[in-house]
Amino acid sequence: MTREKERFVSRDPGRVAIYSCGVTPYDESHLGHARPAIFFDVVRRYLTRRGWQVRYVQNFTDVDDKIIARANQRGEPPLELAARYADDYLSVMDVLGVHRADAYPKVSEHIELIVQMVSRLVEKGHAYVASNGDVYFAVETFPQYGKLSHQRLEDVMAGARVEVGETKRNPADFAVWKAAKPGEPSWPSPWGPGRPGWHIECSAMSLHYLGNHFDIHGGGVDLVFPHHENEIAQSEAFTGEPPFARHWLHNGLITTRSEKMSKSLGNFTTIRALLGQYPAPFLRFFLLSVHYRTPLEFSPETIANAWRGWQRLLLAWQQVYAREQAVRSRVGAAGLGADAGRQPGGGSAGDEGRAGNDHPLSPLEQAVAASRTSFDEAMQDDFNTAVAISSLFELARQVNSQAAADPPVDDPGVARGWLAAATAFRDLGVDILGVLPDDPNRALQSASPAAAAAAGSGNETAPGGVTPANWSALVELILELRQRARARKDWTEADEIRRRLGEVGIVVEDTPQGSRWRWQPKGV
RNA sequence: GGCGGGAUAGCCAAGGGGCAAGGCAAGGCUCUGCAAAAGCCUUAUACGUGGGUUCGAGUCCCACUCCCGCCUCCA
Structure with missing residues (x-):
């Protein structure tokens, strides 16, 4: 008024x-x-x-x-x-x-x-x-x-x-x-x-x-x-x-x-x-990436731009997700406080400098606290989702950085950091904004032609009985064949498979932990 | 014509009197079979124009230019 x-x-x-x-x-x-x-x-x-x-x-x-x-x-x-x-x-x-x-x-x-x-x-x-x-x-x-x-x-x-x-x-x-x-x-x-x-x-x-x-x-x-x-x-x-x-x-x-x-x-x-x-979380990301009062231009360019940014966030979430699982299975959550870093309301007031029991905060925990604070301030200032998302990006950088350094997860501070980061991504990105899927691995792969066809028809299954699950299995099979080629250092063959998969929208990345793939919509 | 909103780097976009968020793109380096991803560093005279207020203006005031919305059904 x-x-x-x-x-x-x-x-x-x-x-x-x-x-x-x-x-x-x-x-x-x-x-x-x-x-x-x-x-x-x-x-x-x-x-x-x-x-x-x-x-x-x-x-x-x-x-x-x-x-x-x-x-x-x-x-x-x-x-x-x-x-x-x-x-x-x-x-x-x-x-x-x-x-x-x-x-x-x-x-x-x-x-x-x-x-x-x-x-x-x-x-x-x-x-x-x-x-x-x-x-x-x-x-x-x-x-x-x-x-x-x-x-x-x-x-x-x-x-x-x-x-x-x-x-x-x-x-x-x-x-x-x-x-x-x-x-x-x-x-x-x-x-x-x-x-x-x-x-x-x-x-x-x-x-x-x-x-x-x-x-x-x-x-x-x-x-x-x-x-x-x-x-x-x-x-x-x-x-x-x-x-x-x-x-x-x-x-x-x-x-x-x-x-x-x-x-x-x-x-x-x-x-x-x-x-x-496109996957639903991406569309939410696109719409929330600017402040709600700002006009938002929809075009192949703006979508492509948003897609690349979203991928960055999603890959970081994937890193966190994997480490969280590693921590939970290797160390067990019990001794660490499973909810390290969780604070009701997505806020961070109160325990800066401390993690629950008197431990000094590890670097990642500090990053989580900073992100939560800026996220909260943004949301309290006229629901500024654009800034809220930027606090997720800041956290993503810290996460990637630590993932690259790869400190031992047996270290309590490191373990707490991963759990805190996972909880933050889940609280802010999944539960509040909904710009990230609860399982990052599924989103990267199920946003596939099969899922697309299914969404278009309003059914879970696309014509021909193709489902995201059996479609994934097909891709896994191809990657397995490619892995054999790599094992015998047949780089020509391996690169050819990767290139051909790329032509149908499947991005393949080789990491020390093995190859991973994700679906990439056309035009992004 | 009336009423609103807007113009911020190559692009998108926050901020809204005191060092200009974030993303994309670009360049270099590290890692890597290659590629990608990721990290580090770098790049920019970036606040539409002209006046004014102020110690200080991207931010406030006035004028102007251009863009958008509403005034008809719209989310």
Whole structure:
């Protein structure tokens, strides 16, 4: 509201109520929809980790002009079409690792609630019934109109389009209830059969599920005006007790060729298509690699750039993961404190310079502490995921450095360092941001053509019975043959196999511990 | 036209009165059968332009240029 960062103070101690505008499900979800979903997912995960009790609600606007138009065009009942795409949305969000909201209210299931709200607005004189049966919100009855978008009513009026047959008193008035037209779904109301206008559903459902003055309201920056502005007007007129929401978080848009990605421009890439090419944690990494308010350009170049960075993080995680296992199996976690380095909330306050029992911190433990601190500071400063990720990169460098030096894991300090690093990667990268897979080895290999085909078809198994598992087995076999060639120093043969595998997107690296491989999508 | 947001090295991108994060790319070295990965080092006059405020401005103020978003459905 002030357009500045404010100190967050919740309505109820220890609890955070968040509402974010969901989608109008009339088509497949694209990358632009993933951004707020993943961002708020991280907000929830982080706040939860910090000990907040989070209640998160996201709506489906399943009664809408576009849905009706699309449904009529396809000869399918509008609500069925909407339900189908809503399910589709949820299923791709599942694959992206987005935790389910506490509620996904649909307009069609809350008509009563909306009718009551409209009635009340009419009673209070904030809304009026027009001659055509529509009910409009009278913006002039709400003097603060425009406070979110910083628009003055006169300017809005000047810019408002006046449609044919307009029955509004003021051009900026907006419909809270629309009289039914032939062929449209409708519900009974005191003003005759009709359906809710856009905006009203978010007011009705957010107030219903979260109560007045809830903490955070979110959505894309393209919703600031008129959607959120109108929500505020009708909600605060309705309750008579501002503020409707205490804080507003608006995410920036995804662009392609510097233009907004949107359904209407037709320049979108569906999430499902992307999941066929890239692992979900990578897509999260891509979306979280810039601050949520910054526009994010989607192009082959930006994806390729992000991919290389992500690989670096992932390979470091793989190093840590392997060392952690080594430590656990060789030394046993018991004597070390299995949770060395774990601190609730991802924070690091308190034990700098000490590791649990009085040991001086080993270098890696210090690096872990530093990363946790900067991660935490970043997240507490307007959820700066870009900086949070950079603290992961700093840790990755320390990890790689120590992995290269390879000090004996029998050394207690070294062992504690590996465990602390593993816990940090797991807490920050896997659990909070979700930009790393819980098993780094699987992610490097299962992001394969088989997995891609499976994701594209929505099945676990690609056509032909190919699964990530048997596909991996095939690659392992080829590498085994190559290893035989290497054993007899047939470098020509070994290099040829490596080159040919590279042509189909399999990167092979030879290490002192043997060869390893990973799948590399095209174009990165 | 109105209202917002933005312009930071070759590219992406944090920061937002006191030494300019991080990633990618580039060069050198180490390691390596080779390659890759990784490490170390290096590279940059990097804060759109012009004024102003200040001991000090990338950061605050004014003007300007260009880009984007919203004002019509949008995440």
